[in-house]
Amino acid sequence: MSEHLPGxxxxxxxxxxxxxxxxxxxxxRRDFLRVLTAMGGGLLVVASRPGSAQNGESGRGGRGGAQAxxxxxxxxxxxxxGRVTAFxxxxxxxxxxxxxxxxxxxxxxxxxxxxxxxxxxxxDLTPFDQGTFGSRTxxxxxxxxxxxxxxxxxxxxxxxxETWNVSRETLTARDGRISxxxxxxxxxxxxxxxxxxxxxxxxRPDEMARDQWAVRGTSLKKIDGxxxxxxxxxxxxxxxxxxxxxxxVVRPTAIGAVPTSVAVGxxxxxxxxxxxxxGDFIGVTAPDERKAAAAAAAVKxxxxxxxxxxxxxxxxxHLKRTAGAxxxxxxxxxxxxxxxxxxxxxPYIAHVPPEPRSAVAExxxxxxxxxxxxxxxxxVRSELAQAFRIPDGRVRVIVPDMGSGYGGxxxxxxxxxxxxxxxxxxxxxxxVYTRAEEFMWAYFRPAGVIDIDARVDAMGRLSSWEFHxxxxxxxxxxxxxxxxxxxxxxxQSDSPLRQGSYRGLAATANHHAREMHMDAIxxxxxxxxxxFRLTHLEDSRLRDVLVKAAETIGWPRASQPGRSLGxxxxxxxxxxxxxxxxxxxxxxxxxxxxxxxxxxCGAIVNPxxxxxxVEGSIVQGLGGALFEAVRFADGRILNGTLAQYRVPxxxxxxxxxxxxxxxxxxxxxxxxxxxIVAIAPAIGSAARAFGEVDTALPVTLxxxx
Amino acid sequence: VARFLLRVNGQTHEIEGDxxxxxxxxxxxELGLTGSKYGCGEGQCGACTVLVDGQAMRSCVTRxxxxxxxxxxxxxxxxxxxxxxxxxxAFLEVEAFQCGYCTPGMVMAAVALLDRHPNPSDQQIASxxxxxxxxxxxxxxxxxxxxxxxSGGVPDARAEx
Numbered sequence: 001m002s003e004h005l006p007g008x009x010x011x012x013x014x015x016x017x018x019x020x021x022x023x024x025x026x027x028x029r030r031d032f033l034r035v036l037t038a039m040g041g042g043l044l045v046v047a048s049r050p051g052s053a054q055n056g057e058s059g060r061g062g063r064g065g066a067q068a069x070x071x072x073x074x075x076x077x078x079x080x081x082g083r084v085t086a087f088x089x090x091x092x093x094x095x096x097x098x099x100x101x102x103x104x105x106x107x108x109x110x111x112x113x114x115x116x117x118x119x120x121x122x123x124d125l126t127p128f129d130q131g132t133f134g135s136r137t138x139x140x141x142x143x144x145x146x147x148x149x150x151x152x153x154x155x156x157x158x159x160x161x162e163t164w165n166v167s168r169e170t171l172t173a174r175d176g177r178i179s180x181x182x183x184x185x186x187x188x189x190x191x192x193x194x195x196x197x198x199x200x201x202x203x204r205p206d207e208m209a210r211d212q213w214a215v216r217g218t219s220l221k222k223i224d225g226x227x228x229x230x231x232x233x234x235x236x237x238x239x240x241x242x243x244x245x246x247x248x249v250v251r252p253t254a255i256g257a258v259p260t261s262v263a264v265g266x267x268x269x270x271x272x273x274x275x276x277x278x279g280d281f282i283g284v285t286a287p288d289e290r291k292a293a294a295a296a297a298a299v300k301x302x303x304x305x306x307x308x309x310x311x312x313x314x315x316x317x318h319l320k321r322t323a324g325a326x327x328x329x330x331x332x333x334x335x336x337x338x339x340x341x342x343x344x345x346x347p348y349i350a351h352v353p354p355e356p357r358s359a360v361a362e363x364x365x366x367x368x369x370x371x372x373x374x375x376x377x378x379x380v381r382s383e384l385a386q387a388f389r390i391p392d393g394r395v396r397v398i399v400p401d402m403g404s405g406y407g408g409x410x411x412x413x414x415x416x417x418x419x420x421x422x423x424x425x426x427x428x429x430x431x432v433y434t435r436a437e438e439f440m441w442a443y444f445r446p447a448g449v450i451d452i453d454a455r456v457d458a459m460g461r462l463s464s465w466e467f468h469x470x471x472x473x474x475x476x477x478x479x480x481x482x483x484x485x486x487x488x489x490x491x492q493s494d495s496p497l498r499q500g501s502y503r504g505l506a507a508t509a510n511h512h513a514r515e516m517h518m519d520a521i522x523x524x525x526x527x528x529x530x531x532f533r534l535t536h537l538e539d540s541r542l543r544d545v546l547v548k549a550a551e552t553i554g555w556p557r558a559s560q561p562g563r564s565l566g567x568x569x570x571x572x573x574x575x576x577x578x579x580x581x582x583x584x585x586x587x588x589x590x591x592x593x594x595x596x597x598x599x600x601c602g603a604i605v606n607p608x609x610x611x612x613x614v615e616g617s618i619v620q621g622l623g624g625a626l627f628e629a630v631r632f633a634d635g636r637i638l639n640g641t642l643a644q645y646r647v648p649x650x651x652x653x654x655x656x657x658x659x660x661x662x663x664x665x666x667x668x669x670x671x672x673x674x675x676i677v678a679i680a681p682a683i684g685s686a687a688r689a690f691g692e693v694d695t696a697l698p699v700t701l702x703x704x705x
Numbered sequence: 706v707a708r709f710l711l712r713v714n715g716q717t718h719e720i721e722g723d724x725x726x727x728x729x730x731x732x733x734x735e736l737g738l739t740g741s742k743y744g745c746g747e748g749q750c751g752a753c754t755v756l757v758d759g760q761a762m763r764s765c766v767t768r769x770x771x772x773x774x775x776x777x778x779x780x781x782x783x784x785x786x787x788x789x790x791x792x793x794x795a796f797l798e799v800e801a802f803q804c805g806y807c808t809p810g811m812v813m814a815a816v817a818l819l820d821r822h823p824n825p826s827d828q829q830i831a832s833x834x835x836x837x838x839x840x841x842x843x844x845x846x847x848x849x850x851x852x853x854x855x856s857g858g859v860p861d862a863r864a865e866x
Contacts, residue, residue: 093804094802094803094804094805094806094841095803096803221797221800222800222802225797225800225802225805226789226797228802228805228808229789229793229796229797229802229805229808229809229812230740230780230781230783230784230789230793230809231739231740231741231779231780231781231808231809232740233805234739235742235806237739237742237743238733238739240737288730288734289730289734290723290726290730352840353840354742354744354750354752354804354806354807354838354839354840354841355742355744355804355806356743356744401804401805402804403742403804403805403806404803404804404806404840404841406840432743434746435744435745435746435747435750608800609800612800612803612843612846613803615842615843615845615846616803616841616842616843617842618842619842619843619844619845620840620841620842622842641745641747641749642744642745642747642749642750642838643747643749647838647840648838648842648844649835649836649838649844650830650831650834650835650837650844650847650848651831651832651835653842653844653845655845656845
């Protein structure tokens, strides 16, 4: 990945060392058969051999299926009824990959989508996976499952050819059956009944060309949508276990506070209550929520509060001071020219996933099973194994399809807490964070300062571009615009608040600063903002989305006098976006009248699902653009309730038009994140027609014209 | 702790509880009705929305003591038998969800809205639904689903297979 790697202190996407085994020996037929026997026979496709098309993201570097499949990790199984099961360590978060991956398997295997079941995010059943982040499922997992399915199809065709003693090339696979030109046909299940079939993912199986896609490229509806509209889907918090207790963690009164005295007697005396104190961890279990809350409240703790922490006002100065700005090398060999400098400020913002962090932990003998809402099941398994000093193989993490994450559910805190309490109570324990805990004890999208110094020559072209990001991160740091002399740098700072991944992460901050700056320069030069960008753009894919967005919004003329247009664009994680907005003036600022989002991520797997993601990203981006910012002082979050922390609601959402450009000639990139990056600068640009716009997010008018 | 009679989805339950207990924790913890979700506990996100005598209420801030002689309907009690409610059908038809966590609450709020205003204006939709949050940002699709349900629903509503 071209992603700029963060320093060791920042929890950005939590890249971990995860090496493949040094030696990897040829699979033997008896290994396959052992696994297949455990699965009740059938056809099995397992991870490929070294040096083949396998990638390091998934499958290797760890061991899934330790119990079920020995050393083999299986990607795909077909049983004697022709039912297909595909395995992936990826998590369904609402990005709809359970559906899009089903489409991939169904397409390559030539079976109807209803014949395919995806087993996802279960560390005992699925191959190792780094985690569900970085928009990687579609570009990396889908091709892998496509190869596994194409391999299976190849095995079935070979067996049918052998059975009928005909050439394989004469056979066709369709609808779960293989047919000959003269009308004979046999179902996959029947073929498999003749005896087990096994194979490793072929490096170059006979995959479909993208323009031949039949199931991919269509808007298959969410696989289990019915369970969601009926409330039947069980999220982690909905799970029931025999003897389940409710757990509560006794939280410090401020971030960074440590307990100096703890009195647990009153809580311990309550019937049915277990109290755990283990180092700085204090928690309780009780038979129900009310008793658990009462028990937690009965634990009396004196806290030593941290002193001298920055506030949401002083944070920017703090970030620059702690970045060791003095050590930054001298600037590039700047030519002189017209100078444009600005310093953009990005506040911490919260993910506010609707489903709070939650986990159910259960010990069975010395084996630990945890159901948890997390984007990194294998990472959380390691966290649990480390916390309890047991081998990974004794921990199983299962992730029920989640109530979203947006990058906010990478860590395993809640899983570890529930497991610690379950160990003490000797019964399964569930913890569901309250919204207040979610605000204070999760982590935030990093705050940052972005300083830009740009120079423009006499011809009106950018001649140098110096871009320094303090703390918010390196994604999207590089400008896509052609500049002869450029320097872009990420500087790690000390963050007083816990920070980590977020949808699009730093790309949103970096795009906002860059696009606002491009807009400011174009205005100052008196040139059209779209023309100015095009003059500096060589990437035809980015040009295409920009031009399309401009056309669709009616650039450069707003639909009514007194209204204004704004536009911004960018490329991130291999996907291209341009966003244009129309705004009107109001007595206290401005209001959005209309948004156009143009998106291109190569070949589209599920057009309606993609449209949903793009629109959703724009709506989520409205929050950071218009009102989201975490306020804090003395280690306390000052707006840590949903009443105080404003997220987008129905009334905030203007009409949104999503335009998707389908490029069947290009491989599919991920699409869950990129569309969030251009909405804030498009709004900022439109607001500039009405006055001076603050260089801090959210976008506000500081002076009105 | 006192005894309360709670009428939920047509059945009467005898509940032991504190008058200040919230309805959501009773539904989820005591009655096993987990379709209504906890999202904020402040009555701000609407994931816990249920109908109380036909009105959309945030069950996380509805006290047990306020429910005497009231008829409570949760998402589990919305559809009769195998047939989905037209609002549920409409949500499915337009895929008015992503992660689905807010969906039961959205559906219940929409049912209450359409009960009061069978042909709601844009403004009525926005006002009635504004206390329900979809963090995935599917608001435009939810509005579309509500309009679809209002206009007679999905033409060929699928029965449960």
